[in-house]
Amino acid sequence: MSDTGPPVVLVVEDEPDVAETYRRWLRSTYDVRVAADGPTAMAELDASVDVVLLDRMMPEMAGEEVLREIRDREMTCRVAMVTAVDPDFDVVEMGFDAYVTKPPERDELMETIERLLDRAEVDDDLQQYYSLVARRSTLEAEKTEAELNDSPEYANLVDRIERQREEVDEELGDMSTDTDFVGAVREIMNDEGEQTE
Amino acid sequence: MSTPYDIDEVLPAGTIETLPAGTNVLITGPAMVGKRELAFRLLATGHEKGEGVLCVTTSASASSMLDEFERRVPTLDRDRVAIVDCSGSDSQQAIREIATERVSSPGDLTGISIGTAKLLQRFSKQNVSDVRHGLVSISTLIQYLDLNTVFKFLHIYTSRIEDTGGLGVFTLEDVSHDAKTVNTITSEFDCVIELREGADGREVRVKGLPGASRSWRAFD
Known part of the structure; x- marks a missing residue:
């Protein structure tokens, strides 16, 4: 976790409009970074990232795969899955720290991020x-x-x-x-x- | 969820008959004094009233746990018994018969928590809302992990049992650990049931519950 400055949130989302909406919502509170796909997200990800908002359905590399790689690299950031389908139990089993159903409300997104920062x-x-x-x-x-x-x-x-x-x-x-x-x-x-x- | 858990006739008359929902109980005592057996009795008592049992076992296999429950409750409904087995020594037998989640080692607390969460969700789909949670035993966790990690896990797990309105039953072999370790672990529990071998046989004492007598009593 970064010791100075606002917490860092990495948004991984392949739809540019959606990613832009999240950025607008979050930028006054957090340092927001955006990655349009899994491989870019993995390149962006370093120890300064506190929370990752990960879209489940993406071409090239699905959310689950990105999560697995984050866990394999033993990074300590917390990962919330953003999903259009009701995730049921697999969210916990896959190792996500939280989930948000798509499309999320602004408050819901902020609350989830705050909860994950608290957990740190x-x-x-x-x-x-x-x-x-x-x-x-x-x-x-x-x-x-x-x-x-x-x-x-x-x-x-x-x-x-x-x-x-x-x-x-x-x-x-x-x-x-x-x-x-x-x-x-x-x-x-x-x-x-x-x-x- | 808010009704107390019945433990009638498990402990000597006049000790305690019920435990409020959300209570976490620790059973302590030397080896071979019957901690595990007492834990099973506390876990099995509500079975006939439709309650569920979710037990984490660190050294006994899931099938031997199932045998012990069936000995105690001849009419056992296998759909209401679930086991997280981290003993690493089980055959596939019990796994076919009851809901079992296997975890590779007692040191894998993340795996244990995922296993218990899955099994609890299964109970909730069956509309089993009153669940007795066992963890036998904490002593094994201490062999695998730092005391601070075990303590932190117990804080989280007992909070989980409290927040879901369950009843928690844990065991600790107190003579294997120093007094500081025992005090530290004990402080996370609402109630401690101590067992010992007295001059005239086994004795029990209950600490931490208001109203419960704190003196040693004979306990067969």
């Missing part, structure tokens, strides 16, 4: 939450209940854990949605083995 924060915030809980667990393993009750450090930690958990749950959103649930798990797996306590 989930892993970091869960990691912080974990560190706080791990510290509390160490204190609880080492001290008696009376000592804990007298410890301002412990009381402070308990407060911070509560606040951090609220923040995490806010970002996670409604976990009854399949794509949000699987997407959140995929986020934490991106970092598996890389972080130490």
